[in-house]
Amino acid sequence: MKLGVLALQGDFIEHQTMLERLGVEVQQVRLPSHLEGLAGLIIPGGESTTIGKLAVDFGLLEPLREFGRQRAIWGTCAGAIFLSKDVGRPQPLLELMDITVQRNAFGRQVDSFETDLDVSFMGKEYNGRPFHAVFIRAPIIEKVYGNARALITLGDGRIVAAQQGKLLATSFHPELTGDDRFHRYFVELAR
Numbered sequence: 001m002k003l004g005v006l007a008l009q010g011d012f013i014e015h016q017t018m019l020e021r022l023g024v025e026v027q028q029v030r031l032p033s034h035l036e037g038l039a040g041l042i043i044p045g046g047e048s049t050t051i052g053k054l055a056v057d058f059g060l061l062e063p064l065r066e067f068g069r070q071r072a073i074w075g076t077c078a079g080a081i082f083l084s085k086d087v088g089r090p091q092p093l094l095e096l097m098d099i100t101v102q103r104n105a106f107g108r109q110v111d112s113f114e115t116d117l118d119v120s121f122m123g124k125e126y127n128g129r130p131f132h133a134v135f136i137r138a139p140i141i142e143k144v145y146g147n148a149r150a151l152i153t154l155g156d157g158r159i160v161a162a163q164q165g166k167l168l169a170t171s172f173h174p175e176l177t178g179d180d181r182f183h184r185y186f187v188e189l190a191r
């Protein structure tokens with residue numbers, strides 16, 4: 001199976017490295033034709049306004065929407081923002097997931113932080129220990145509605161991961177910690 005990483009801006013190389021370690025062939029996606037033959041796509045962290053603007057410039061917005069209606073997409077941080085339907089202000093979005101996102105939701109002092117998350121939603125195969133997660137100027141998933149469901153909430157109830165069929169959104173960066181459970185989960189989702 002072959003997976004893509006959206007390679008317009010952000011930390012796509014880290015995702016590529018994680019996938020290749022799992023034996024997955026990776027295609028960097030910069031043009032619509034690069035989506036052909038892919039089982040799924042990862043949209044990395046970075047700056048969602050920049051990723052959105054470049055996606056418009058490269059003619060990728062509609063092809064990505066079409067791709068996500070049938071195949072798996074996982075957005076981390078800026079990628080999760082890009083997958084959402086609403087961020088409360090105008091910027092190019094894929095509008096594929098029934099989630100509302102608030103950008104930079106954790107305030108200045110705690111721009112970046114790390115915490116352990118309960119990932120029991122992954123099932124027996126992945127369970128048994130928490131997932132150490134890195135948040136960098138992270139968004140929160142304010143609202144999950146329609147066909148989307150919350151996967152992970154912080155102790156205070158804020159949602160940091162959601163799924164809708166083959167679409168996955170995480171506020172944090174599993175590509176930065178070396179723990180490959182989320183990448184394995186996504187590979188299974190894309191199969």
Ligand SMILES: NC(=O)CC[C@H](N)C(=O)O
Nearest residue numbers: 045046047048077078137
């Ligand atoms: N680490 C990240 O991807 C940060 C996301 C960025 N703050 C945004 O709003 O797009």
